[in-house]
Amino acid sequence: HKENQSPWQIIERIAPRSPLELCLLPPVFLEYYLNDAGGYDVPRHPYNHARSLTTTRRFARLLHMNAARSIRSSSPGSSGSRRPRSPEELSSRDNRWLKRFRAALAGAESPDGSIAVEGPHLVEAALAAQLRVEAILTSSSGERRLEALRLFLPEGARLLRTRDHLFASVAATETPQGIAALVYPRAWVFEDLASGTPLIVVLAGLQDPGNVGAILRAAEGLGASGVATCAADGIGTANPLAPKALRASAGSALRLPLLRGVQSAALLLQFRMATIRIFAACPAESNPRTKPLGLTPKDALPPLRRPWEIDWRGPSALWIGNEGAGLPQDIVRSADMRVTIPQAAARPGALESLNAAAATSILLYEAARQRSNLA
Numbered sequence: 544h545k546e547n548q549s550p551w552q553i554i555e556r557i558a559p560r561s562p563l564e565l566c567l568l569p570p571v572f573l574e575y576y577l578n579d580a581g582g583y584d585v586p587r588h589p590y591n592h593a594r595s596l597t598t599t600r601r602f603a604r605l606l607h608m609n610a611a612r613s614i615r616s617s618s619p620g621s622s623g624s625r626r627p628r629s630p631e632e633l634s635s636r637d638n639r640w641l642k643r644f645r646a647a648l649a650g651a652e653s654p655d656g657s658i659a660v661e662g663p664h665l666v667e668a669a670l671a672a673q674l675r676v677e678a679i680l681t682s683s684s685g686e687r688r689l690e691a692l693r694l695f696l697p698e699g700a701r702l703l704r705t706r707d708h709l710f711a712s713v714a715a716t717e718t719p720q721g722i723a724a725l726v727y728p729r730a731w732v733f734e735d736l737a738s739g740t741p742l743i744v745v746l747a748g749l750q751d752p753g754n755v756g757a758i759l760r761a762a763e764g765l766g767a768s769g770v771a772t773c774a775a776d777g778i779g780t781a782n783p784l785a786p787k788a789l790r791a792s793a794g795s796a797l798r799l800p801l802l803r804g805v806q807s808a809a810l811l812l813q814f815r816m817a818t819i820r821i822f823a824a825c826p827a828e829s830n831p832r833t834k835p836l837g838l839t840p841k842d843a844l845p846p847l848r849r850p851w852e853i854d855w856r857g858p859s860a861l862w863i864g865n866e867g868a869g870l871p872q873d874i875v876r877s878a879d880m881r882v883t884i885p886q887a888a889a890r891p892g893a894l895e896s897l898n899a900a901a902a903t904s905i906l907l908y909e910a911a912r913q914r915s916n917l918a
Contacts, residue, residue, distance in 0.1 A: 629702070630686070630703055630704035634709075636712060638705075641705065641709060643725065645712070647786075648661055648713060649786075650787075655727075656727055658725070658727075658784045659715075659725055662716070663722055664794065665789060665797070668798070669794075670692060670696070674729065674797065675727040676724055677701065677725040677727070678725045679722065680705065681710075682705060683704065683707055685719075686721070688720070715786045728797065728801075732802075735769060736770075736771065737817050738768070741768040741859070742767045742855070742907075742914070743767065743769055743770070743860040744762045744769075744860075745770075746770065746771070746772045746863050747871070748776065748864060748870075748871075749780045750781055752785055753787060753788070754791075754898070755772075756790065756792035757791050757904075758770070758863065758899065759788075759792040759801075760791065762903075763798065764795075765904070765911040771803075772801075772802070772803050772805070774804075774807065782803065783801060811874070819859065820857060821878045821879050822860065822879065822906075824882055827883045827885065844875065844881065847880075848880050848882055850884060850905065853909075854913070861882075861903070861907070863899055866898075866899050884902055
């Protein structure tokens with residue numbers, strides 16, 4: 544850093560770097576960072592060396608939302624230079640924007656397809672995924688969180704601010720962090736999930752949004768190509784874009800290709816046409832929950848295998864059923880194989896089965912382990 548260099552010159556050198564390179568930079572190269580994109584030509588905040596690792600990673604993640612393009616478009620002397628926008632103040636509990644945020648954060652479906660994300664992590668994830676942002680709401684004490692994101696806000700986003708107690712009346716969390724946004728999730732199609740050598744997770748009748756979100760998080764982390772949700776025996780799957788599921792997914796629901804509310808029969812047909820093998824997650828045959836399947840002759844059921852006995856390297860679809868009832872018989876019979884996770888020897892009071900999210904994570908890990916040897 545030279546004294547006669549502006550922070551913009553420093554950042555424009557850093558921006559084209561990869562996130563990994565940025566994470567490995569010594570703190571001296573990130574001596575200053577800016578608090579907004581309003582055309583300041585002097586550093587506003589000295590870099591905190593005590594938090595170098597956390598801040599460097601956060602800085603890298605934020606820079607790569609739009610990389611150098613966003614920075615240069617807002618830098619001094621550029622054609623896109625402009626002063627920071629001031630948030631619109633909302634003072635009434637009955638304000639239409641507060642009503643919209645309140646309904647969305649309570650899980651209500653919006654007619655226009657928008658959803659609400661709450662907290663700095665999810666707002667940042669939505670910006671990083673380049674979702675269309677309609678409005679960003681901050682509390683008086685939480686407005687500082689907006690400053691770190693100003694550089695990456697789309698021009699059309701409306702900035703709103705309200706008092707802390709009004710924000711608390713809108714928020715879905717017990718301890719609000721003072722920032723939320725209305726965004727439009729990306730519209731995905733079957734081909735987005737099925738391209739290449741897909742590994743698709745299908746959730747059929749999972750009702751716990753925490754489970755749904757945790758599965759999406761595991762799916763993204765373990766290399767699944769996408770997730771589809773459908774009903775099972777009239778039981779719907781929790782909306783993966785609802786606030787609780789979004790929080791449990793840690794933002795994965797905003798990034799991972801996602802098909803919601805599809806018909807199970809149509810999905811099975813699409814898998815067959817795309818030559819995607821179907822694996823149905825089932826409990827072991829000794830488990831009492833398999834009794835309903837006994838209504839079908841045993842030889843009509845697909846073979847039952849343990850996770851490591853299945854070849855996951857080809858196009859695959861893993862079906863996960865309801866937390867209590869499991870998968871419907873018609874889906875199980877349509878599968879190429881059933882897959883079960885063996886448990887420790889039964890003891891008095893032993894659990895019947897694993898949590899749906901835990902079981903899915905184990906199965907996806909085995910798939911990821913096998914697929915890592917494909918190179």
